[in-house]
Amino acid sequence: MTQQSGSSLRETAEDCFRRGDLPGCLRSLQDSVRQSPADAKLRIFLAQVLMVQGDWGRALNQLKVIGEMEASALPMMHAYSAAIQCERLRAEVFAGTRSPLLFGEPLPWIALQMQSVALLGSGREAEAAELRAQAFEAAPATAGTLNGEPFEWIADADSRLGPMLEVLLNEAYYWIPFERIASIRVEPPSDARDLVWLPAEFRWSNGGEAMGLIPVRYPGSESSDDAAIRLARKTEWRSIGPDAYQGLGQRILTTDGPEVGLLELRELQLQPAS
Template sequence: MEWLAGKSLDETLQLAQGDVRRAPADPKPRIFLFQLLCVLGSWDRALTQLQVIGELDAASLAMVHTYRAAIAAEETRRAVFAGRIQPLILGQPERWIALMLESLRAGAKGQPEQVRALREEAFELAPTSPGQLEAEQALAFDWLADADPRLGPITDAVIDGKYYWVPFSRIAELTIEAPSDLRDLVWTPTHFRWLNGGESFGLIPTRYPGSDSQADDRIKRSARTEWIPDGGDYIGVGQRVFVTDSAEVSILDLRSLSFTLEADN
């Protein structure tokens, strides 16, 4: 994003806070500050700014509601990836999904061999997801997965204000607009069309869990992805990456995914 060019996040924060102090009744500087605080993972401060924005500008109430829920979902997400709680599952919770969740609990207990065994079994049981995507160019694929082995055949998303795990096998199509706001570096607005014909609007986390705690500003603002050794696997921080049988695509470059799956998958 051009407004961050040449500046660190801390420098940008100082400037943004100055803008708010100079115009405390203007919601626009506060909206930018709110978004920047989300990039930094300063969730409580971001919520405070959201509250004030809602009080200053009734036209922003829909945004306030959407992103208040997204911030709450971040806490749920951290607990899920730490193996402490289970997410909501879109559709029937099949055995392979239970194995993926069990692998997170095993990881929290420091059992890397168990983690690998559970994930291998889950990946064997999970349905493949053939289809096509639109990014810098169109690409057909025989299968698609998240490059992070903690997710694989699943994407996570905030839908109807709640945190979900969404198997790719439940999606007919998803469409994504090009990023236009700073908050898109944290959550990617996504339109889902489901195999059963229903549709939903949601937010896919742009970054992998824990990205906001990394020292590298490029990780925090989804400008790069880094793979960290984790018990024989590699887990991601920074921008989310999807992998197919022939290519990798970062989420901010993705415009659409469509799947050629049967509704009984």
């Protein structure tokens, strides 16, 4: 059998990725890395595909090697190593065993929402639904524009989150109420890792600014048997109570007007209630 060249293997990997064949992509990348172990770009691609697969341990190992090979890659290595650790914490939050950090004052409705998620994670759906309803009733509506289209209220379509947005800031995992955000700007995804965490520029309602990452997929998506879910190419919903749903796949932002997947978001302008 004729051995494929390194460039041919990379092209095969890229083609497999486009087609959603993640196992084929990984095989080609692993063969490429064995042929060219000092090629940092190959290892970066491999690390990103491992992130899409949710193979956090192997992704961390590749990031460590990349950081040792390329000093210029150290900022990326640190940022995404921290993102992986946040992802592990995130799974525990939705399992009901840990709590996220909160941005700003922990208002009563936010505490109710967090308690609802913890109850749902422990299998207490009815109690979770009751607290969630109380939280949503008390949460303020935040108006604004989504990619230029106006709305009177916005929420994550996943009922576990609703008026909250998950954000990775300063290497930590936060829940941030939409009312505390003035704007979000994002660029179109350009790398495989952007299908896991989308870089975003935030301006806060208090005037501050920050760069952060928004988890693109709902918790557990990386474990789905469906590659389209792992690649954030679709969203599936499961009922968790009356008019309440939790998602797998790409995050959806819903309003009384437009509704978009996170990867379609370019600019969100918000007008917090005074």
